[in-house]
Amino acid sequence: MPRRKPTVWAAAVKRKNQRLVLLALTIAAMLGAVLLGMSALRDQAAFFYAPGDVVAKGLPLDRAVRIGGMVRRGSIRRHADGVTIDFIVGDDTAATIPVRYTGITPDLFRENSGVIAEGRFQAGGRFIATQILAKHDENYMPPELTRRGLHKTESVE
Amino acid sequence: MIAEAGLGALWLAAALSLLQLVLGTAALRPGGGADPNPLLRAVRPVAVAQGVLAALSFLALIWLFLRTDLSVALVAANSHSAKPWLYKFAGAWGNHEGSMLLWVTVLAVAGGAVALFERRLRQDTLIATLAAQAAIALGFYAFLLVASNPFTRLSPVPVEGNGLNPLLQDPGLSFHPPTLYFGYVGISVAFSFAVGALITRDVGPAFARAMRPWVLAAWIFLTLGITAGSYWAYYELGWGGWWFWDPVENASLMPWLAATALLHSVTVLATRAGLRAWTIMLAVVAFSMSMIGTFLVRSGILTSVHAFAVDPLRGAFILVLLALYIGGALTLFGLRVHTVKEGSTFEIVSREAALVINNLLLSVILGLVFIGTLYPLVTQAMGEEISVGPPYFNRVAGPIALALVAVMGAGPLLRWRRDDWRELVRRYAAPVLISAAALLLLVLFAPGIGILPLLGLTIAPAIAAASVAPLWRRNLRRTPFFVWGMVIAHLGIAVSLAGMASESAFTKETLIAASPGQTTHVGPFSVRFDSVNPIAGPNWTAIEARLTVRRGDGAAFALAPQARMFSSPPTPTSEAAIRTVWDGQLYVAIGEEDEQGRWQLRLWWKPLVTLIWVGGAMIAFGGLLALLGRVRRARRGQPQEVLT
Numbered sequence: 001m002p003r004r005k006p007t008v009w010a011a012a013v014k015r016k017n018q019r020l021v022l023l024a025l026t027i028a029a030m031l032g033a034v035l036l037g038m039s040a041l042r043d044q045a046a047f048f049y050a051p052g053d054v055v056a057k058g059l060p061l062d063r064a065v066r067i068g069g070m071v072r073r074g075s076i077r078r079h080a081d082g083v084t085i086d087f088i089v090g091d092d093t094a095a096t097i098p099v100r101y102t103g104i105t106p107d108l109f110r111e112n113s114g115v116i117a118e119g120r121f122q123a124g125g126r127f128i129a130t131q132i133l134a135k136h137d138e139n140y141m142p143p144e145l146t147r148r149g150l151h152k153t154e155s156v157e
Numbered sequence: 158m159i160a161e162a163g164l165g166a167l168w169l170a171a172a173l174s175l176l177q178l179v180l181g182t183a184a185l186r187p188g189g190g191a192d193p194n195p196l197l198r199a200v201r202p203v204a205v206a207q208g209v210l211a212a213l214s215f216l217a218l219i220w221l222f223l224r225t226d227l228s229v230a231l232v233a234a235n236s237h238s239a240k241p242w243l244y245k246f247a248g249a250w251g252n253h254e255g256s257m258l259l260w261v262t263v264l265a266v267a268g269g270a271v272a273l274f275e276r277r278l279r280q281d282t283l284i285a286t287l288a289a290q291a292a293i294a295l296g297f298y299a300f301l302l303v304a305s306n307p308f309t310r311l312s313p314v315p316v317e318g319n320g321l322n323p324l325l326q327d328p329g330l331s332f333h334p335p336t337l338y339f340g341y342v343g344i345s346v347a348f349s350f351a352v353g354a355l356i357t358r359d360v361g362p363a364f365a366r367a368m369r370p371w372v373l374a375a376w377i378f379l380t381l382g383i384t385a386g387s388y389w390a391y392y393e394l395g396w397g398g399w400w401f402w403d404p405v406e407n408a409s410l411m412p413w414l415a416a417t418a419l420l421h422s423v424t425v426l427a428t429r430a431g432l433r434a435w436t437i438m439l440a441v442v443a444f445s446m447s448m449i450g451t452f453l454v455r456s457g458i459l460t461s462v463h464a465f466a467v468d469p470l471r472g473a474f475i476l477v478l479l480a481l482y483i484g485g486a487l488t489l490f491g492l493r494v495h496t497v498k499e500g501s502t503f504e505i506v507s508r509e510a511a512l513v514i515n516n517l518l519l520s521v522i523l524g525l526v527f528i529g530t531l532y533p534l535v536t537q538a539m540g541e542e543i544s545v546g547p548p549y550f551n552r553v554a555g556p557i558a559l560a561l562v563a564v565m566g567a568g569p570l571l572r573w574r575r576d577d578w579r580e581l582v583r584r585y586a587a588p589v590l591i592s593a594a595a596l597l598l599l600v601l602f603a604p605g606i607g608i609l610p611l612l613g614l615t616i617a618p619a620i621a622a623a624s625v626a627p628l629w630r631r632n633l634r635r636t637p638f639f640v641w642g643m644v645i646a647h648l649g650i651a652v653s654l655a656g657m658a659s660e661s662a663f664t665k666e667t668l669i670a671a672s673p674g675q676t677t678h679v680g681p682f683s684v685r686f687d688s689v690n691p692i693a694g695p696n697w698t699a700i701e702a703r704l705t706v707r708r709g710d711g712a713a714f715a716l717a718p719q720a721r722m723f724s725s726p727p728t729p730t731s732e733a734a735i736r737t738v739w740d741g742q743l744y745v746a747i748g749e750e751d752e753q754g755r756w757q758l759r760l761w762w763k764p765l766v767t768l769i770w771v772g773g774a775m776i777a778f779g780g781l782l783a784l785l786g787r788v789r790r791a792r793r794g795q796p797q798e799v800l801t
Contacts, residue, residue: 018502022435022513029517033524036553040525041532044549048542066544082670082755083748103668104395104748104759107720107729118546 046118052093059121067097067127068116076111089115089127101129160229163217164308167258170210170265171298174291177203177268181288185281185356201272204287207294208269215249215262218307222249227318230311231255237320239696239724247331253471254307256334260451261297263335263342267371268294271346277791278350278367279359286353293345296478304474320696326723327393337382337409341447343375344416348444351437352486355493360433365426368440370787372420377780379413384773395731395746397761399660399769402550407530408450411523415443418519421512429573431500431509435516441490445483446523452479453530504575511568518561525553555609562654563616565647566623584626588619595619606662613658621651638786646779653772659741659765666762670755680762682743683707684716689747689756697723699732702747702756706736718747718758742766 048066049057067089075088084102099117109115109132117129180200218231222245227233235252236245244251250259268290275283301307350368354360386409391399400406419439425432452475503509529545536543570584596615599606606614624647627640665680676685687703699721707713718734736743741764748757 019434019499022432025513025517026435026520029521030524033521034528037525037528040549040553041529041545044552045532045543045545046548048544064548078751082751082753083668083757104731104746104757107731118544 049097050091050093051089051095051097052091054097054121054125055093055095059123059125061121061123064118064120064130066116066118067099067129068114069097071109071111071113071115072096073112087111089117097127098125099127099129101132103132105132159217159220160226160308160310163214163221164306166210166214166217167298167301167308170207170214171295171302173203173207173210174265174294174298177207177291178288178295181284181291184284185288200284200287204272204290205269207291208266208272211262211265215258218255218258219246219249221308222246222255225318227316228310228312228314230309231307233311233315233318235319237318237696240320240326241695243328243331244326250334254301254305256338257297257301257305258307259335260338260342261294261301263338264290264294264297264345267342267346268349271349271371275367277363278353279357279363282350282353282357282359282364284353285356286349289349289352289356290346293349293482296481300471300474300478304471320723326696327389333382333385333389336378336385340375340377340379340382340409340416341412341451343371343378344412344443344447346371347375347419348440348486351440352489355437355489355497358493358496360437360497362427362430365423365436366787366791369420369423369427370784370791372416372423373780373784373787376413376416376420377777377784379409379416380773380777380780383409383413384770384777387773388770392733392735392744393730395733397664397666397733397744397746397759397763399657399766402529402545402547404530404533405454407526408453411526411530412443412447412450414519414523414526415439415446418516418523419443421515425509425512426500429501429503429509431503432513432516433500434494434497437490437494437497439516441483441486442520442523444486446527448479448482452476501574503573506571506576506578506581508568508571508573508576511564511571514564515561515568518557518564522554522557522561525557526550529553551609559609559612559616562620562650565650566616566620569627569643569647570623585623588623588626591622592616592619603662610658610662613654614662617651617655617658620654621648624648624651638789639783640786642779642781642783642786644779645782646776649772649775649777649779651772652768652775653770656765656768656770656772660763660769663764664761664766667758667760669758670751671758672753672755677758677760679743679760680764681708682760682762684745684758684760686756686758689750692719694721697721700747702745702758704734704745704758706743708738716743716745718745720747720749737767740764 043063046064046066047060048068049060050067051069054067069089069091072088072090075086077086079085083104084100085105086098086100088096088098090096099119101117101119116133117127118131118133119127119129121127177200180203184200221229221232222236223242225232225236225238225240225245231252231254235255236248240248248255250256268287271283271290272287278286347368350364350371354364354368383406386406387399390401390406391397419436422432422436422439426436529549533543533545566588567581567585571581592615595618596611599611599614625644627644628636631640667677667679669677671677671686673686673688676683678684683706685705685707687705689700689702692699692701699719701717701719704716704718705713706716714736716734716736719732721730721732722728723730731746731748733744733746735745741762744761744763746759748759750756
């Protein structure tokens with residue numbers, strides 16, 4: 001291979017600056033990652049709303065959110081298509097959220113039990129769930145609910 | 158008796174790890190030097206004995222589980238006499254204490270293997286490595302013996318045990334935790350090598366060659382663990398998804414990303430004596446990620462199927478271990494990094510440069526996953542509850558991962574040290590043309606695909622072609638194993654990418670409430686819902702739907718999704734029925750019955766989805782070939798340099 005003229009890069013690195021260049025690149029890459037990550041988090045992170053929060057903070061219409069609470073006893077209504085359900089989620093305040101979901105509910109979804117749903121609010125206040133989160137076992141309680149003491153207000157039947 | 162023997166072996170192993178640490182440290186004092194006195198030669202045998210004792214302790218636990226000895230608290234809490242034997246066996250690590258014992262056993266056995274088989278490394282570096290290994294193990298022994306004793310007796314002895322979480326009662330899953338643990342522990346061995354080399358100022362190609370097999374082995378196991386975990390989530394959770402960006406999944410992905418970067422940088426160090434400090438730093442990062450993974454999964458911070466016990470003491474203990482190890486490693490790195498020699502230099506168009514870009518992009522993805530995984534924990538501590546899910550991860554990590562894959566195609570086509578960019582353009586021309594053709598076909602025949610799947614499908618065939626290009630004009634029978642390994646692993650990435658992109662671009666879904674006798678359609682299939690029947694298994698009962706499926710005019714086949722109810726503990730689960738055909742999978746789950754006697758059925762046709770896991774297996778197999786190739790070369794004493 002014929003020897004070529006060293007490039008600007010080569011001239012720089014030959015003077016033992018390569019480590020510095022690599023370090024600078026690394027720092028730039030990590031800074032870029034942090035900036036990109038934080039800005040994306042602002043748009044994409046889903047905030048958690050309990051029914052009481054909706055009253056306190058207003059309807060978040062511009063983004064996907066998570067809601068959680070207890071499925072009110074006797075509130076599950078099936079639509080004629082057989083796969084869409086409406087139900088009402090409550091918490092220890094008087095507030096409730098009407099929810100609509102199309103799909104197969106997780107194995108442990110039932111009335112008077114904790115639920116977490118992901119989706120968006122409609123302007124009228126109804127929550128259109130895209131996903132109802134599965135629980136892994138009988139005793140599982142979403143941490144968002146446990147911390148709010150919800151499992152104490154609605155006792156086990 | 159067996160429980161006490163197991164506990165005794167565990168205490169002895171812990172004592173030996175302390176001895177190993179003390180002897181190793183003594184050997185490294187100035188004057189201990191290159192020719193340690195006979196006492197210090199004991200470090201190797203001590204490491205071997207520690208491995209044997211830890212293994213005996215774990216065997217004792219397995220024995221207790223197989224016999225369902227209910228006088229042991231752990232067995233009573235997690236097993237049941239009516240369980241199939243495989244799950245009794247796997248139940249030994251399907252709980253917090255047992256899994257931590259498995260962790261430390263694998264660590265100790267790996268340490269013993271290093272002591273037995275590592276002959277190429279400088280004597281003092283090896284002793285420092287074993288001392289570092291002992292220091293890591295000691296923390297986990299303390300954790301087991303103080304906060305998570307697996308051998309605690311129970312009095313009075315209960316009549317029956319509690320059983321294992323039914324979601325965990327799955328043959329594939331029985332081997333998922335050990336696989337990931339082998340990966341985590343392999344990384345900790347690589348980290349110990351890095352610490353040893355830092356302490357004895359021995360960071361060079363010889364050290365890199367000693368470390369590389371461990372990085373490779375760890376990486377193979379992590380790849381297998383992630384692939385198996387993904388397939389488990391896919392068929393067991395019944396939602397048809399294969400990756401959820403769940404924090405627990407991220408806990409295994411982050412060490413994998415770091416290990417992947419380390420694997421490539423250690424090759425630069427072994428082959429070209431470059432990227433020295435960077436490789437050490439990556440070893441520290443990879444180890445930190447595997448510790449954080451263990452912490453996230455085991456501390457109970459995350460509530461999931463993986464968090465067995467939510468005990469604040471344990472969480473705090475693991476957090477302290479985490480801080481000690483990561484803090485110690487970073488401090489050592491900071492104190493010693495100036496002693497690491499400047500690596501060999503290279504030009505901007507060279508294989509080294511491509512590998513640097515690979516490392517930077519992997520680090521960026523790692524950083525983004527890290528931020529997304531930990532951010533909810535931080536905001537939660539500040540009183541705001543948020544969740545970060547697929548929208549974030551797909552948007553930030555997706556494009557960078559695609560860029561990384563594109564660089565991956567170019568890297569192996571470059572020469573070490575310096576290359577000509579015009580040459581690169583020429584070699585990369587064919588893949589670029591393939592990409593253009595793929596893009597044209599997709600736009601013409603499958604309009605309306607999302608941008609990320611479209612890009613994925615566009616570059617996957619090109620990368621597949623670029624991956625096999627290093628074999629071009631080579632004598633295939635004389636091509637070394639590790640070149641085959643690289644080619645197959647890179648090809649696996651392309652295959653997996655094609656599967657992911659195809660799944661998200663072409664999946665067809667049907668959701669209906671069907672009466673028996675009714676026929677529905679999904680993709681090219683017609684599905685007749687015949688009947689529902691109650692059936693029973695060893696420790697569950699179920700409602701099973703019978704479906705007759707036909708593709709066009711092809712032969713009919715049966716599918717039988719179930720809704721199961723396990724008896725101990727009583728838990729409902731959904732067992733999807735999956736039919737694999739050559740070009741994808743048909744996936745069916747059954748839901749509930751409504752008032753009119755209709756059953757909810759959810760059907761997916763997922764073209765080429767199988768490629769995701771086939772690709773994962775290829776990546777792991779490529780790693781295995783590379784590992785065999787390296788070990789064989791080392792055995793024969795052939796030079797490891799491959800300067801092309």
